[in-house]
Amino acid sequence: MxxxxxxxxxxxxxxxxxxxxxxxxxxxxxxxxxxxxxxxxxxxxxxxxxxxxxxxxxxxxxxxxxxxxxxxxxxxxxxxxxxxxxxxxxxxxxxxxxxxxxxxxxxxxxxxxxxxxxxxxxxxxxxxxxxxxxxxxxxxxxxxxxxxxxxRLRESDSVSRVADTLIFLAEGQGKSQAQGTEIPNLPHRELSSLSGLARETVTRVLTKLEKKGLILREHDLLIIPDLAALEDTIV
Ligand SMILES: Nc1ncnc2c1ncn2[C@@H]1O[C@@H]2COP(=O)(O)O[C@H]2[C@H]1O
Structure with missing residues (x-):
């Protein structure tokens, strides 16, 4: 940042x-x-x-x-x-x-x-x-x-909660750019505190979301190429 x-x-x-x-x-x-x-x-x-x-x-x-x-x-x-x-x-x-x-x-x-x-x-x-x-x-x-x-999402699974936390940040702080919505690439302990999940869980879920192409990480930014696709992971 x-x-x-x-x-x-x-x-x-x-x-x-x-x-x-x-x-x-x-x-x-x-x-x-x-x-x-x-x-x-x-x-x-x-x-x-x-x-x-x-x-x-x-x-x-x-x-x-x-x-x-x-x-x-x-x-x-x-x-x-x-x-x-x-x-x-x-x-x-x-x-x-x-x-x-x-x-x-x-x-x-x-x-x-x-x-x-x-x-x-x-x-x-x-x-x-x-x-x-x-x-x-x-x-x-x-x-x-x-x-x-x-x-509403407090009792959901960890993928849903991390995805929701990212969407929450995108709604509040997101900037629309050609390659997707940019949000700050926060330290995992902050995402852990925001989502109410253990830091290790947040790290594991972010890696999973990145592998699926649902998020991209670039230095101090985290990019969500398709907000609707990320939202679809929430159950
Ligand atoms: N959930 C929240 N989201 C964003 N800002 C908040 C939230 N809760 C409190 N704040 C801000 O934090 C501030 C703390 O001081 P105030 O209570 O004067 O005003 C509060 C709001 O401006």
Missing amino acids: EEKYSARELNSNMNALMSAAPLFAGLPQPAVDKAIKNVVTRSHPANQVILLENDWGGSVYFILNGWVKIRTYNMDGKEVTLNILGIGELFGEMAALDQVPRSTDVITLTPTMIGSMPSQDFVQLVKTEPMAGVRLAQLMAKRLRQLNRRL
């Missing part, structure tokens, strides 16, 4: 990168400029905690470059990865909206550039720009749909 921009480029392009976030799509530029005027951009190394579950916080965060994971713990104290978010995604909106402590931890997976917006600016934007409210509702609907789908 390489950085796409240098730190200097990112700083000088901060406004352009922020404006490109899906939340702002279709909004008048003056409204975007107003919303992002107090945004502070920071660079974080990999494995840095950005938010801690149960902390109070006053910002909403936009990923300008890199990847973060949404992490919690189960009743046995085992780490559970709930989601992986990449460029253009936002997090921290839940505490901003319902004014309760953070619902999960958020940790960087790679070197990551993040813009933080004061919660009151975020709430003001949603109150004054109906399209921003619609975009936010769409984002939350997408996350709920992803979680429902994963709950």
Whole structure:
């Protein structure tokens, strides 16, 4: 997972990168400029905690470059990865909206550039720009749909669960390219945590899927040539 921009480029392009976030799509530029005027951009190394579950916080965060994971713990104290978010995604909106402590931890997976917006600016934007409210509702609907789908597959076999985890990532983070849908080639321990399977099982299933041509692995990318074919492996 390489950085796409240098730190200097990112700083000088901060406004352009922020404006490109899906939340702002279709909004008048003056409204975007107003919303992002107090945004502070920071660079974080990999494995840095950005938010801690149960902390109070006053910002909403936009990923300008890199990847973060949404992490919690189960009743046995085992780490559970709930989601992986990449460029253009936002997090921290839940505490901003319902004014309760953070619902999960958020940790960087790679070197990551993040813009933080004061919660009151975020709430003001949603109150004054109906399209921003619609975009936010769409984002939350997408996350709920992803979680429902994963709950449904909790008892399925290991191939189904790995395939579903890859499709889950493709729906959230996938980029359509000529050769298929690209998703980050995550370390197997992250896929293990996302799918709830042992790391060795994930490795075995990925090799199986690769042999069948259902996935291709290229450095920091995993390519799904045909999403429908991968979906057909889910029983
Ligand atoms: N299942 C999920 N998928 C994506 N993001 C999530 C998920 N659960 C929590 N988050 C994000 O993680 C953030 C943690 O802080 P907040 O509760 O303020 O807001 C939360 C959301 O932005």
